Amino acid sequence: MGKRVLLIEDEPNIIEAISFILSRDGWNVSTHSNGHDAVDVVLGNQPDLLILDVMLPGKSGYDILKELRENNAAQSLPVLMLTARGATRDREMAERAGASRFMTKPFSNAEVLEAVRELVAS
């Protein structure tokens, strides 16, 4: 049983792509596609890694991450943030919210895999 990765993303095609890449690499991928109950899903799911999109319906990725970091159970959870907005400001906001790593769309599959491996290993 591989390590569990939770992907929160609202774009179906991107969910499919990431799931495919990670599954091939032996990760156990579960997905969720809205912001409303994302925090509960993460806490209930207790993944080894969270991949979090910023622009989500219901609640932004930043807000979700802040809530998670305030919770003991998810304080040390490695989080990879994805955003389609490439501004420097977005990177700063991600770091402040507590992201372990930040990636701008579009990314290469290899980059994602590498990041996931590093984050879980550390």
Add this chain to the structure above:
Amino acid sequence: MATLNILVAVCLIYVTFLFTVAFAAERAARRGHGGWLRSPLVYTLSLSIYCTAWTFYGAVGYAARSGLEYLTIYIGPTLVMVGWWWILRKLVRIGRSQRITSIADMISSRYGKSNLLAVGVTILAVIGTTPYIALQLQSVTLSFAVFSESQPVAGGITDQDSTALWVAMGLALFTILFGTRNLDVNERHHGVVIAIAVEAVVKLFALLAVGVFVVWGVGGGLDETLQRIDASEIGRWEMRGDRWASLIFLSAAAFLCLPRMFQVMVVESDRESHLRTASWAFPAYLMVMSLFVVPIAVLGLDLLPEGSNPDLFVLTLPLATGNESLAMLSFLGGFSSATSMVIVAALALSTMVSNHIVMPIWLSATGGGATISGDVRNVVILSRRISIGGVVALGYLYFQLSGGGTALASIGLISFAGVAQFLPVLLGGIFWRGATRIGAFAGLSVGFVVWTYALLLPSFGSGALISESVMLNGPFGLSWLRPQAFFGIDGMDPLVHAILWSISLNTLVFFVASLMGFPSPLERLQGAQFVNVFEHSRRPQGWSGNVAQSEDLMIMAQRILGAQEAQKLFESEARRQGVSGYLPDPSPDFLQVLERELSGSVGAATAHAMIGQIVGGASVSVRDLMAVADETAQMMEHSSQLEAKSEEQARTARQLRQANEKLTQISVQKDAFLSQVSHELRTPMTSIRAFSEILRDNERLSEAEKVKYSSIIHGEAIRLTRLLDDLLDLSVLENGQVNLNLQRGVLSNVLDHAVSSALTGSIDTRLHVYRDRTQEAIPINTDLDRLSQVFINLISNAQKYCDADAPELTIVVRPSANQIQIDFVDNGSGISKTDQAVIFEKFARVGEMKAGGAGLGLAICREIMVRLDGSINYLPGQGGAAFRVLLPVSLAKPAH
């Protein structure tokens, strides 16, 4: 015959002598050797023109008729010289500082430089003086006649008329020669003054000689003469109080107001200090002049035959006793008295007539003073010469017409009473700042009307100029207006009556009218200059003031500079002066500093006038006032310009602020838009990149997987293209150059095309569209493609977002006169109120729906409908999502 010829010869020699003296004096003065010309003695002697032929001959006649009353004529001026010398000093000071040329100039100057007033005074002065000149001519003629009577007839020269004519012409010539050498009347007429002084000596000497001769030669010594006087009626001091008081007042007033007295006393005055000498020397002169009047009168009455003219006793007594040379001397005395009076009177009156009547008329006739060039000098001199001739001619004419019948003394008194009318205005002017031009004019007018009516007209004799019935019953039967009994007060001496009423009414009207009106600014300024002449002229060049004025200056400075600035200035000046406290002494230095400081705020002329108002010292002329007005106007214009400018600046600033706000807003919007565009582009690109890498890197993909991932890539590529199309479309719609392709068509066809376009090719084809085609058969003229684009968008939205189990879209068309209303209503849950507000904004996404659109569709629809002169709005309250499109049947012209 021999005597008469000698007399003529003596006269000619005497006249030649006078010309020589005058000429020598002028020459000496021109060469700067004229120190002796400006001695107090000369000044005092020049005052003696008060003693005219009337005094020389007439006083004796007066005494012979009315006893000691003649003394009043001497007492009046004596009182003025002794008791009122300070009034004279003030007049002289004002005359010097204001460069006064005559009494008319003095009065008009004081009352706001009113030329009308000057003209009035001039005319009244001429009226009052002309009989007096006639009187002098008459006295010369009479005295000449006395000689000719005692001699056999000696040709035409004894003819009275021609004597008077020759004398008049000679006097006019003399006055013209020595009175108009210089243009500036303010310069002394040294020749004239010295000639008058010489004549003063001659007439005094002559009268004394006659007196001595009468007392000791004829009367048999002092004692005997005194006995004779005691025996005569003259010796009885029969005084009528009212008459004496009136006459003393009258002669005192006349002494101040007579144009010729004003001329020698003020205009020809060199130094105020001369007044000090004159204040005792002139009364002494008068006393000596009056010394032998009574003896001559008494002895004349005693010795000369009944019916002899007492006015000529001075001449006839020596003649009767055979002393021809003494008689000749006496004649010269009388001649001197007459000529000096005529010369000075002509000089004074001609100045007035020329300056106030002839010159203004000439100037206005030749088009105003501004364009006059250098020839003015000659014009002025010519006008003055003509005026002299005119004045003397008037006197001669009056002499001819009146026939010389009236007693000398009465003419003199009437004349005195006339010029005495100037007194209230003159004294009021130099002592009362509240006196106004209107008041002066009213007072003078009333005084002169009363004088004319009550004294001048009746003097020609009852029935001559005023009918007897008027004299007895008053005009129109108004008995209270009888010329010699106003308000029914009967039994008064006519002279006293006239003086009382004319002067008191004059004064009353002058005061009341002054109090009722306000003086004009110029009158105020001039009034201050006149009334405060001593404070003002102490330091004629710079400013000066006293400490009390410092406070006034402070108040004024605070008003103009602001309290802080003013206090700072005053304190630093006080420190500089070494004065404790904050009020510096108003030294000329300080006043100059202050004036400079003020002129920065209010302009130089205004500052000068303001300080002048407080400390005085500079005459504020009409030109100064004009400058003040100019400055004020300039400042007002300047400030209104500034105001306009600052308003403009405020407006510009407002506009800039608005533009800046708009720019900021636009910038924020642009950032948000770019961020949105970035997001919308990156999302499909992510999928494309990811799946293309998957396809590239994984050989073991199933065919189904390959097809699926290729389709995703394809779909996302189409999505990208559509997004870019929408962006370009919107950009064009928003920024202008839209070429509308106007076509005629039918609405139903457009809807057909839209529905089929929206529904075919879509995966989700469950949406059911309901239409009533009968309503849609409307011909329209618009851009059919753009309209179709809007419809497709709305139908696609319903297809994507309608969340009903069996999604339906109803299209309802309602035509009106020139507008068509097309509603698109679906059966979903609709759009929330908050979302309704933003659905037409770019990248607005409704709810959590993700249907592949970038959120530009409705924004594009709105822009298109604006271009088509219609509108698109969300229609609330329809259950599902509802949009209403309004479209003009025919688009008149492409909107830009």
